Amino acid sequence: EVRESKNFIEQAVEADLASGRFEGVFTRFPPEPNGYLHIGHAKSICLNFGLAKTYGGTCNLRFDDTNPVKEDVEYVESIMEDIRWLGFEWDSLHYASDYFDQLYTWAEKLITEGHAYICDLSAEETREYRGSLTAPGRNSPHRDRSVEENLKLFRGMRDGEYPDGARTLRAKIDMASPNINMRDPVMYRILRATHHRTADKWCIYPTYDWTHGQSDSIEGISFSICTLEFENHRPLYNWYCEKLGIHNPRQIEFAKLKLSTLMMGKRHMLRMVKEGFVSGWDDPRMPTIRGYRRRGYTPESLRSFCADIGIAKFPGTIDVVRLENAVRDHLNEAASRRMAVLDPLKLTITNWPDGHVEMTEATNNPQDPSSGSRQLAFSGSMWIEQEDFREEAPRKFFRLKKGGAVRLRAGYIVDCHDVVKDADGKVVEVLCTYDPESKSGEDTSGRKVKGTIHWVDATHSKEVEVRLYDRLFTVEDPSVCEEGQTFVDHLNPDSLTVIKAHVEPELAEAPIGERVQFERLGYFIVDQDSTPNTRVFNRIVTLRDTWGK
Ligand code: ATP
Ligand code: MG
Ligand code: MG
Known part of the structure; x- marks a missing residue:
C-alpha cells in the first residue's frame, strides 16, 4: 500500500528522528486486561x-494491569491470541505490574524531594477539594x-497498617491549575484485592497516570500513542518523567475509532453478553476481534480497513x-465460488x-x-432459488419466468414451459426443457439469454445449516x-436467521474455517459449531451492500 502523504503521527515521528530527539521508533500496545479486544483496538x-515496522523499530505488548478488581488472566490470553491472529508479533512482552517495585521506589523519591504527600481525605472529599x-x-489540609x-x-x-x-x-503540583489533572493527582490508593500476577503482595496500587509514562520510560518507548481523552493527561505524563529525571517519551493522541451501528465499549459489550443478547464474546455479530474472526472476516481485511481509514485528530464516525x-x-480475490440454494x-x-447424469465444469x-x-x-432435477423464478414477471426480470429462458451457471440454457402448483396455488415445481446444444464451455446453440442463475443438483446436493x-x-x-430507553432498544430483531440450505456435495465436508462465495448470495465461512453430520455456515457478508434496500 502506497500513500501519497504522511499522516500527522508520521510527520511528528519524522521530525523527532530528524532533530535527533529520539534514535528510533519504539512503540507499545498497552491494553488493560479487563475485557476482549474490539475493532477499535485493532486500529491501535x-x-x-505498523509505525514500528515502517521505521524499522520495535513494538512491545504491555498489559496495563493496575486495577486488580477488573482484570483477569482470561483476558490476558485472549488479547495475545487476538493480536497474533491479526498478524502481529510483539518484540517483548511486559506487564505494568512488573514495575510495581520500581514505581514504589520512585514514589519514595518524589516524597523525599517534596513532590508528593500523604492525604487523608476520603475519595469524596478529594473530589470536592x-x-x-x-x-x-x-x-x-495534609499538603x-x-x-x-x-x-x-x-x-x-x-x-x-x-x-x-x-x-x-498525591503528587504536590498545583490546586489552581486550569488542568484538573494537575491538581495534586492521586498516585497510590489502598486496596486489598488479589492481583492476577502479584497476588497479595501489594495492598496499595498505583494509578494509571502514575504508571503509564514511567512504564513507557522504562521500556525506552519513544512514541507513546494513545487516544484523545488522554490529551489533558500529557502535562502530567511529562511532569512525572521530568521530576524523576528519566527518559521522557513523546505522547501523541489520535481520535478513537467509532463505527456507525456498533457499540464497542467494554461496558456495553459486557452487558450484551451478560444479558444474553448475543451468545458470547465471539458471537459473530459482536464488534470484538474474535467476533469478526468467527464471522469470517480475514486478518487481511481488518488490516486493510485500518490502513484505509487513516488516522484522525478529531472524533468522527466511519x-x-x-x-x-x-x-x-479481500474475499473477492481469495474465496472460491460455490453454489448453494438457500430458499429452494x-x-x-x-x-x-x-x-x-453428466458432469459439468x-x-x-x-x-x-x-x-x-x-x-x-x-x-x-435441480434446486433453484424461489427468488429466481416468477410465473409472471415484468420485461426487465432477467431470471426465469414461464415462457422464458435462462442459463443455469456452468450448465445448460433451460426454457420454462409449465409449473406445478399446490392446493393453495403456490408454485412448487418449475418444468423446463434444456437445449442440448447450449452446454457451458461447448455452446453451439447460437442462443443468447440475458440471465444466469445458480442451482444445485437435487439428487447430489447436501443439506447444511446456514446462519x-x-x-x-x-x-x-x-x-x-429516547428517554427511558437504552442502546439495547435498538437491537435488530432479525440479526440472526437460521435456515437449511442445499449445497454442492463437497461443501458438506468443508473444514471449519473455510471461506467460500456462494454465487450471487455472499461470502460464508464454516463455523466451529459444525459436526461431522451437519456443516454450519455463517454468512460473513452479502455480495453488495443491501442494508435498508
Ligand atoms: P474500551 O473501554 O472501549 O474497551 P479502552 O481504551 O478502555 O477501551 P484499553 O485496553 O485501555 O481499552 O486500550 C488499549 C489501547 O487501545 C489504548 O491505547 C487505547 O487508546 C486503544 N483504543 C481503545 N479503544 C480504541 C478505539 N475505539 N480506537 C482506537 N484505539 C482504541
Ligand atoms: Mg483504558
Ligand atoms: Mg475501558
Whole structure:
C-alpha cells in the first residue's frame, strides 16, 4: 500500500528522528486486561505495530494491569491470541505490574524531594477539594506534612497498617491549575484485592497516570500513542518523567475509532453478553476481534480497513460499510465460488434422458485463474432459488419466468414451459426443457439469454445449516436513545436467521474455517459449531451492500 502523504503521527515521528530527539521508533500496545479486544483496538494495534515496522523499530505488548478488581488472566490470553491472529508479533512482552517495585521506589523519591504527600481525605472529599473547570481547587489540609511523616505514612500504607481508602499518596503540583489533572493527582490508593500476577503482595496500587509514562520510560518507548481523552493527561505524563529525571517519551493522541451501528465499549459489550443478547464474546455479530474472526472476516481485511481509514485528530464516525467492503474486496480475490440454494424451488428438466447424469465444469474463481475448476454432477432435477423464478414477471426480470429462458451457471440454457402448483396455488415445481446444444464451455446453440442463475443438483446436493447474520443494531448510533430507553432498544430483531440450505456435495465436508462465495448470495465461512453430520455456515457478508434496500 502506497500513500501519497504522511499522516500527522508520521510527520511528528519524522521530525523527532530528524532533530535527533529520539534514535528510533519504539512503540507499545498497552491494553488493560479487563475485557476482549474490539475493532477499535485493532486500529491501535495496526497503528503501533505498523509505525514500528515502517521505521524499522520495535513494538512491545504491555498489559496495563493496575486495577486488580477488573482484570483477569482470561483476558490476558485472549488479547495475545487476538493480536497474533491479526498478524502481529510483539518484540517483548511486559506487564505494568512488573514495575510495581520500581514505581514504589520512585514514589519514595518524589516524597523525599517534596513532590508528593500523604492525604487523608476520603475519595469524596478529594473530589470536592479538586474544584471544577470553572472553580479552582483547594489545598488538602495534609499538603504540608513533613518528608519524614510522609515517608512513615507511605510505608505504613504499603505495610497494611490502614484500611482500604483511608489514605492516598498525591503528587504536590498545583490546586489552581486550569488542568484538573494537575491538581495534586492521586498516585497510590489502598486496596486489598488479589492481583492476577502479584497476588497479595501489594495492598496499595498505583494509578494509571502514575504508571503509564514511567512504564513507557522504562521500556525506552519513544512514541507513546494513545487516544484523545488522554490529551489533558500529557502535562502530567511529562511532569512525572521530568521530576524523576528519566527518559521522557513523546505522547501523541489520535481520535478513537467509532463505527456507525456498533457499540464497542467494554461496558456495553459486557452487558450484551451478560444479558444474553448475543451468545458470547465471539458471537459473530459482536464488534470484538474474535467476533469478526468467527464471522469470517480475514486478518487481511481488518488490516486493510485500518490502513484505509487513516488516522484522525478529531472524533468522527466511519461508515461500517467501509469495513464490510474491506472483507468483500479481500474475499473477492481469495474465496472460491460455490453454489448453494438457500430458499429452494424444484426445477425439473422434462426432456432430460431418464437416469442420465453428466458432469459439468465450473470455474472456482474467475479472479484467480490458478484456482482451477471443479466438476459438478447434473441430473436434470435441480434446486433453484424461489427468488429466481416468477410465473409472471415484468420485461426487465432477467431470471426465469414461464415462457422464458435462462442459463443455469456452468450448465445448460433451460426454457420454462409449465409449473406445478399446490392446493393453495403456490408454485412448487418449475418444468423446463434444456437445449442440448447450449452446454457451458461447448455452446453451439447460437442462443443468447440475458440471465444466469445458480442451482444445485437435487439428487447430489447436501443439506447444511446456514446462519444468516445481519447488523446487530438498526440505527446509525445505538448510543442515542429516547428517554427511558437504552442502546439495547435498538437491537435488530432479525440479526440472526437460521435456515437449511442445499449445497454442492463437497461443501458438506468443508473444514471449519473455510471461506467460500456462494454465487450471487455472499461470502460464508464454516463455523466451529459444525459436526461431522451437519456443516454450519455463517454468512460473513452479502455480495453488495443491501442494508435498508
Ligand atoms: P474500551 O473501554 O472501549 O474497551 P479502552 O481504551 O478502555 O477501551 P484499553 O485496553 O485501555 O481499552 O486500550 C488499549 C489501547 O487501545 C489504548 O491505547 C487505547 O487508546 C486503544 N483504543 C481503545 N479503544 C480504541 C478505539 N475505539 N480506537 C482506537 N484505539 C482504541
Ligand atoms: Mg483504558
Ligand atoms: Mg475501558
